[in-house]
Amino acid sequence: MVAGLEMLGKIAPTPRSRFDDICRAGAAILILAVGGSCLAWGQTAASDAPIAQAPSYRIGDRWIVMYGKTAVASVVTSVTDTRTTFSETKNGGVPFEMLFYAQGNVVRSGDTSYDPCLCSLSFPMNVGKNWDSKWTVRNPSGSHESEAHVSVEAFEQVSVRAGAFDAFKIVMHGISTYAGNGRFVVPWDATFWYAPEVKRVVKSEAVFYVRYQGSHKEGFELSEFSLAR
Numbered sequence: 001m002v003a004g005l006e007m008l009g010k011i012a013p014t015p016r017s018r019f020d021d022i023c024r025a026g027a028a029i030l031i032l033a034v035g036g037s038c039l040a041w042g043q044t045a046a047s048d049a050p051i052a053q054a055p056s057y058r059i060g061d062r063w064i065v066m067y068g069k070t071a072v073a074s075v076v077t078s079v080t081d082t083r084t085t086f087s088e089t090k091n092g093g094v095p096f097e098m099l100f101y102a103q104g105n106v107v108r109s110g111d112t113s114y115d116p117c118l119c120s121l122s123f124p125m126n127v128g129k130n131w132d133s134k135w136t137v138r139n140p141s142g143s144h145e146s147e148a149h150v151s152v153e154a155f156e157q158v159s160v161r162a163g164a165f166d167a168f169k170i171v172m173h174g175i176s177t178y179a180g181n182g183r184f185v186v187p188w189d190a191t192f193w194y195a196p197e198v199k200r201v202v203k204s205e206a207v208f209y210v211r212y213q214g215s216h217k218e219g220f221e222l223s224e225f226s227l228a229r
Contacts, residue, residue, distance in 0.1 A: 050126070050155055050196070051124050051125070051126045052123065052124060052125040052126070052168065052196050053123060053124050054102065054103055054104065054123040054124070055084075055100075055103070055104040055123075055199055056199075057076045057079050057084045057100075057199065058076060058079065058227065058228040058229075059076050059077060059078065059079060059228060060075065060076060060228030061075065061076040061199065061225075061226075061227050061228050062074070062075040062076075062225060062226050062227075063075075063198070063200050063222060063224075063225040064222070064223050064224045064225070065220045065221065065222050065223060066161065066220060066221060066223045067218075067219075067220040068220075070090055070091055071090070071091055071092075071223070072088060072089075072090055072220070073088065073089050073092075074086045074087070074088040074098065075087050076228075081102065082101060082102050083099055083100065083101055083102070083107075084099070084100040084101075084102075084104075085097060085098070085099055086098040086099075086100070088109075096109070096110040097109075097110065098110070101117055103117075103121060103122070103123055104121050104123070105117040105118055105119050105120065105121055106118045111139055111140055112137060112138070112139040113137070113138045113139070114135050114136070114137055115135060115136045115138065116135065117135060118135055119131075119133040119135060119150075120133070120148075120150060120170070120172060120192075121170075121194075122150070125152055125168060126152065127152050127153070127154060127155050127168070128152065129151070129152045130149065130150060130151035130152070131149075131150055132147070132148070132149055132150070133147065133148050133149075133150055134146070134147040135147075142179075142180070144176055144177060144178045144179070145176070145177045146174055146175070146176040146177070147174060147175055148172045148173060148174030148175075148190075149172070149173050149174070150170060150171070150172050151170070151171050152168055152169070152170055153169045153170065153171050154168070154169040155167070155168055155169070156169055156193075158193045158195075158202060158203055160202050160203050160221040160222050160223075161221055161222065161223040161224075162198075162202065162221075162222040162223055162224050162225060165193075165195035165197060165198060165202050166195060166196075166197075167193035167194055167195040167196075167202055167203075168193065168194055168196075169191065169192075169193050170191070170192050170193070170194070171189075171190070171191050172188075172189065172190040172191075172192075173187075173188075173189055174187070174188050174189075174190070175187050175188070176188065184211075186208055186209065186210055187208075187209045188206060188207065188208040188209065189206065189207055190204065190205070190206035191204070191205050191206070192204035192205070198222065198225055198227075199227065200222065200225070201222075202221065202222040203219075203220070203221045203222065204218075204219055204220050204221075205217070205218075205219045206218045206219065
């Protein structure tokens with residue numbers, strides 16, 4: 001993983017339009033991190049800490065998260081051995097398709113793709129697990145590279161609009177690299193909690209550091225959900 005905050009001194013001045021693009025990319029990182037949680041459970045022999053297995057979705061599973069004043073609703077429409085398809089809307093608008101691969105990580109959302117995936121999850125999951133992740137984001141406006149170190153820090157209770165849940169606390173320290181009129185990088189930090197009983201992340205917080213533009217914070221939390229039986 002590329003060193004994080006020391007890269008701040010190497011970031012070129014950022015036009016306002018590019019800063020807005022970065023903020024939108026930050027929102028995508030947050031919202032798309034709400035990938036699969038876990039249905040099967042195990043116990044470690046050493047510490048009795050929970051172990052989360054790969055997600056198992058059912059057609060009709062449904063979640064709504066509040067991202068500021070934006071309600072993002074998603075429902076499972078198709079499940080295969082390798083992919084899960086969701087239909088998503090923002091504030092009840094035109095639906096768009098989102099694809100997860102079998103491990104619950106996003107590979108495509110609308111006209112934006114993540115190659116190989118936005119790999120914020122790794123299964124089986126347990127406290128103390130950590131990994132490095134790299135991905136390329138492509139959409140009609142261009143592309144950029146991101147990389148992050150991800151660690152599972154704790155298993156704790158978190159309260160959100162939808163209720164209180166036992167959840168894994170996951171921390172990401174990342175850098176996104178943008179090309180165009182001069183190459184520059186944007187360090188960012190994200191913390192999110194996902195609850196196995198919900199199969200999704202229930203809360204997320206992130207901050208993005210852009211030279212000469214200061215920091216930009218984003219966040220969301222689960223407001224309601226229903227799981228198909």
